[in-house]
Amino acid sequence: MKVWAVANQKGGVGKTTTTVALAGLLADAGRRVLVVDLDPHGSLTSYFGYDPDTLENSCYDLFTAGGKVDPELPRSLLLETSHERISLMPSSTAVAVLERQSLGQGGLGLVVSKALEHLSGEFDFALLDNPPLLGVLMVNALAASELLVIPVQTEFLAIKGLESMINTLHMVNRSRRQPLPYSIVPTMFDRRTQASLSTLRYLRNQYNEHLWQAYIPIDTRLRDASRAGLVPSVQDKNSRGVLAYRVLLKHLLQQSMQIEQSA
Structure with missing residues (x-):
């Protein structure tokens, strides 16, 4: 099972939309896809019609055994979605207290990795939607993943979140055997605005080596899909x-293949 994390240390940049869109295209192609909501806000969970405020079980349950994951637990957390080949491991409001509860506790950095290992035979891909802050959840996602996707809204306020994300990645890479490959994805691009044009130019100047050279445009149909x-x-x-x-x-699959070949 290939595991990709979708993360940025700024909210509202298109993380959930990117997770769902990529999952849908993979599922359309016949792949079995798991989407994991690690964000206490539960946007991915809400996207598929579940209420994070009322769910009794969620990814929070993975962390309640001090780093040990019951082999049957991850499967019991899965929910159906509107796509027959996509399963959801949801978030809930309980996840919001996880950072505080995890203070001083060791052994929690690989909980998600262990959970995904128990599901590896059931899915071809797992996509992890992350909270916009560095903490135990993002550390888990980065540790579990073989590829990081960083959506960046094409406006200057989003650059700060990207800089923070790159700094976090450098820190996490110190504890990995191999650095985590990543792709920066410009999102919400509107060619009619100077802000979008200038930000895209800046990204190409400063981050060209890791930048996907195209962009995700502003598209109201993406919002319509979310509503439905x-x-x-x-x-x-x-x-x-x-x-x-x-x-x-297509770009990410090619990158993933290169990662396999160089391993």
């Missing part, structure tokens, strides 16, 4: 956003 609880490619397979995500997925 459908993956974007089911809502409208020919929308501008879906076509862009299709190109992005």
Whole structure:
């Protein structure tokens, strides 16, 4: 099972949309996909029609045994989604207290890795949607992943979040045997605005080596898909956003293949 994390230390940059769009395209192609919501806000959970405020079981349950993961527990947490090939491991409001509870506790950095190992035979891909802050959840996601996708809204306020994310990645890489490869993905691009054009130019100047050279455009059909609880490619397979995500997925699959070959 290939594991990709979708993360940025700024909210509202398109992490959940990117997670769902990529999962949908993989599932459309016949892959079995697990999406994991590690964000206390539960946007991914809400996307598929579940209420994080009322769910009794969620990814929080993985952390309640002090780093040990019962082999049957991850499977018991899975929920159905609107796509028959996508399963959801949801978040809940209980996740919000995890950072405070984990203070002083060791052995919690590999909980998600262990959980995914128990599910590896059931899925082809796992996509991890992260909270916009550094903590035990993001550390878990980065430790479990073989590829990091960093969506960055094409406006200058989002650059700070990217800088923080890169700094976090450098810190995490010190404890990994091999550095975690990553792709920066410009999102919400609007060619009519100077802010989008200038930010994209800045990203190409400063981060070109790790930057996906295209972009995800502003597309109201992505919002329509969210409102309907459908993956974007089911809502409208020919929308501008879906076509862009299709190109992005091809890029990420090629990158993933290169990672395998160099391992």
